[in-house]
Amino acid sequence: MLKQLQDSICQQLEHLDGLATFQEDSWERPEGGGGRSRVIKQGGVFEQGGVNFSEVWGDHLPPSILVQRPEATGHRFYATGTSMVLHPRNPYVPTVHLNYRYFEAGPVWWFGGGIDLTPYYPFEADVVHFHQTLKTVCDRHNPHYYSVFKPWCDEYFYLKHRGETRGVGGIFFDYQDGQGYLYRGPDQGKTADQVSQSLGELPQRSWEDLFAFAKDCGEAFLPAYLPIAERHQAREYGERQFQLYRRGRYVEFNLVYDRGTIFGLQTNGRTESILMSLPPLVRWEYGYSPAPDSPESRLYEVFLKPQDWVNWPIP
Amino acid sequence: MLKQLQDSICQQLEHLDGLATFQEDSWERPEGGGGRSRVIKQGGVFEQGGVNFSEVWGDHLPPSILVQRPEATGHRFYATGTSMVLHPRNPYVPTVHLNYRYFEAGPVWWFGGGIDLTPYYPFEADVVHFHQTLKTVCDRHNPHYYSVFKPWCDEYFYLKHRGETRGVGGIFFDYQDGQGYLYRGPDQGKTADQVSQSLGELPQRSWEDLFAFAKDCGEAFLPAYLPIAERHQAREYGERQFQLYRRGRYVEFNLVYDRGTIFGLQTNGRTESILMSLPPLVRWEYGYSPAPDSPESRLYEVFLKPQDWVNWPIP
Numbered sequence: 344m345l346k347q348l349q350d351s352i353c354q355q356l357e358h359l360d361g362l363a364t365f366q367e368d369s370w371e372r373p374e375g376g377g378g379r380s381r382v383i384k385q386g387g388v389f390e391q392g393g394v395n396f397s398e399v400w401g402d403h404l405p406p407s408i409l410v411q412r413p414e415a416t417g418h419r420f421y422a423t424g425t426s427m428v429l430h431p432r433n434p435y436v437p438t439v440h441l442n443y444r445y446f447e448a449g450p451v452w453w454f455g456g457g458i459d460l461t462p463y464y465p466f467e468a469d470v471v472h473f474h475q476t477l478k479t480v481c482d483r484h485n486p487h488y489y490s491v492f493k494p495w496c497d498e499y500f501y502l503k504h505r506g507e508t509r510g511v512g513g514i515f516f517d518y519q520d521g522q523g524y525l526y527r528g529p530d531q532g533k534t535a536d537q538v539s540q541s542l543g544e545l546p547q548r549s550w551e552d553l554f555a556f557a558k559d560c561g562e563a564f565l566p567a568y569l570p571i572a573e574r575h576q577a578r579e580y581g582e583r584q585f586q587l588y589r590r591g592r593y594v595e596f597n598l599v600y601d602r603g604t605i606f607g608l609q610t611n612g613r614t615e616s617i618l619m620s621l622p623p624l625v626r627w628e629y630g631y632s633p634a635p636d637s638p639e640s641r642l643y644e645v646f647l648k649p650q651d652w653v654n655w656p657i658p
Numbered sequence: 659m660l661k662q663l664q665d666s667i668c669q670q671l672e673h674l675d676g677l678a679t680f681q682e683d684s685w686e687r688p689e690g691g692g693g694r695s696r697v698i699k700q701g702g703v704f705e706q707g708g709v710n711f712s713e714v715w716g717d718h719l720p721p722s723i724l725v726q727r728p729e730a731t732g733h734r735f736y737a738t739g740t741s742m743v744l745h746p747r748n749p750y751v752p753t754v755h756l757n758y759r760y761f762e763a764g765p766v767w768w769f770g771g772g773i774d775l776t777p778y779y780p781f782e783a784d785v786v787h788f789h790q791t792l793k794t795v796c797d798r799h800n801p802h803y804y805s806v807f808k809p810w811c812d813e814y815f816y817l818k819h820r821g822e823t824r825g826v827g828g829i830f831f832d833y834q835d836g837q838g839y840l841y842r843g844p845d846q847g848k849t850a851d852q853v854s855q856s857l858g859e860l861p862q863r864s865w866e867d868l869f870a871f872a873k874d875c876g877e878a879f880l881p882a883y884l885p886i887a888e889r890h891q892a893r894e895y896g897e898r899q900f901q902l903y904r905r906g907r908y909v910e911f912n913l914v915y916d917r918g919t920i921f922g923l924q925t926n927g928r929t930e931s932i933l934m935s936l937p938p939l940v941r942w943e944y945g946y947s948p949a950p951d952s953p954e955s956r957l958y959e960v961f962l963k964p965q966d967w968v969n970w971p972i973p
């Protein structure tokens with residue numbers, strides 16, 4: 344399923360791009376498994392992007408995961424996932440990230456992942472469309488999914504040292520094993536936790552239910568993102584300084600906070616595939632702040648804070 | 659002493675730069691203390707650079723430091739330090755970093771810090787000069803210092819996920835409290851540890867001895883770096899793609915490995931001062947490797963591995 348998803352997403356993105364195509368590197372992991380990394384560079388729309396698939400197995404999961412899933416201790420594991428990050432050249436087209444993964448180890452299995460959007464300029468209609476598409480998929484499977492997985496995404500993609508979300512969020516979930524609890528995030532994650540507690544325990548969901556949900560989430564990528572990219576990709580722009588500056592936050596998030604990135608780097612993962620998520624060109628500037636009443640300041644004031652996008656504008 | 663060092667270094671760097679001057683931001687820390695951050699931007703030589711001084715105190719040191727210095731538990735602390743990073747525009751001029759700090763907490767005190775050089779192009783004479791200058795300072799104080807602090811620097815400024823040192827190193831030390839041991843780094847640091855073990859315990863050094871050593875180290879910055887910057891700053895260059903690409907490694911090191919940076923970000927430090935170390939413009943490129951027999955490949959093969967620079971060339 345994930346390989347098919349990788350294929351169809353790459354094909355559609357190439358069609359949108361119109362200029363460049365994905366180049367594939369297949370790789371094997373000495374301890375078991377491997378993957379196929381696909382990169383698009385210097386395209387018509389995408390300055391750089393990567394769409395990865397991997398499938399790995401081994402003797403034991405790393406301690407950081409076993410803390411969350413102690414039942415997996417002492418068992419061999421299987422893990423598969425797809426991840427992608429697209430960095431468009433045009434600053435009016437947002438960066439997008441997606442990752443879905445599945446784990447099995449002895450008596451336990453679970454699904455995780457999510458998708459989030461990082462715009463550089465504040466177009467409300469884009470964000471409403473993105474969130475509404477995700478909510479529609481969630482609602483098809485469970486009336487509580489969006490209300491739990493949306494705040495979980497806001498929580499996860501948060502840069503504490505900047506007091507900013509990475510972008511406008513989307514959905515994120517982890518450790519979905521069919522048991523009642525929807526939220527199994529870090530304790531400090533008050534928002535999603537409160538939502539989850541207010542729901543109480545829910546009926547069990549089967550492996551098939553969760554597989555179907557993950558599949559639908561993956562297939563929602565193109566309808567969620569393509570219309571936004573299509574709408575702005577030909578829009579004229581001047582200097583790209585603000586886009587390059589904001590890309591610095593993407594680097595900061597991925598290297599300082601993202602568990603997958605840090606875990607991969609510390610455990611001899613394939614460095615080039617892991618860091619494919621980093622933007623091709625980035626600026627830092629000491630003491631920058633956006634001009635008052637500019638689109639840039641609106642991004643900070645409204646778009647880099649959690650918002651109830653599907654009910655936007657607030658009545 | 660550190661404020662005077664900050665003043666004299668800024669003055670000399672402005673003289674070299676010839677175009678831009680340092681702009682100062684003074685800041686206070688609500689829990690106690692403060693600092694003065696100085697930044698130079700868009701200069702004649704320096705695309706961006708920061709020279710910081712800080713002096714802070716509080717109720718207790720963070721757990722990460724208390725693990726190394728359990729005697730400080732339950733005591734108030736005082737800490738002061740200077741740090742600087744300079745990113746020249748000309749790719750033939752190396753980036754340089756310096757940091758010296760001093761801690762006091764209850765019954766214990768210690769000095770730490772170091773300096774390291776990150777060239778983009780392989781000029782052996784620069785590196786020999788840099789290391790020889792540091793060794794001369796070390797030798798003035800203790801015949802073992804350079805042989806312990808040089809490999810400690812190679813160990814600390816190492817990017818495990820790339821299999822590369824950050825640059826050509828310099829010297830680095832921590833927890834110098836006048837007791838016999840010179841090396842108190844992480845256990846996995848075999849190189850410096852082996853050197854240290856082979857020395858056995860050394861005679862005690864007084865606070866005054868170590869203060870004099872730290873002062874000399876700070877004052878060695880200008881003679882170690884300025885001649886290198888002066889030699890290359892007017893050299894003609896073409897495209898800067900390789901320099902911008904290599905700057906990505908600087909970002910990766912500072913955000914993934916550097917204890918000071920990560921600690922600062924996680925504990926509500928002044929983000930802009932902490933991230934002043936990041937380069938102003940950076941590139942990432944999937945799957946890059948230098949052309950065979952190029953200066954770039956020589957950098958990788960020789961300069962990004964620990965070398966015995968003061969005895970270069972190997973006979």
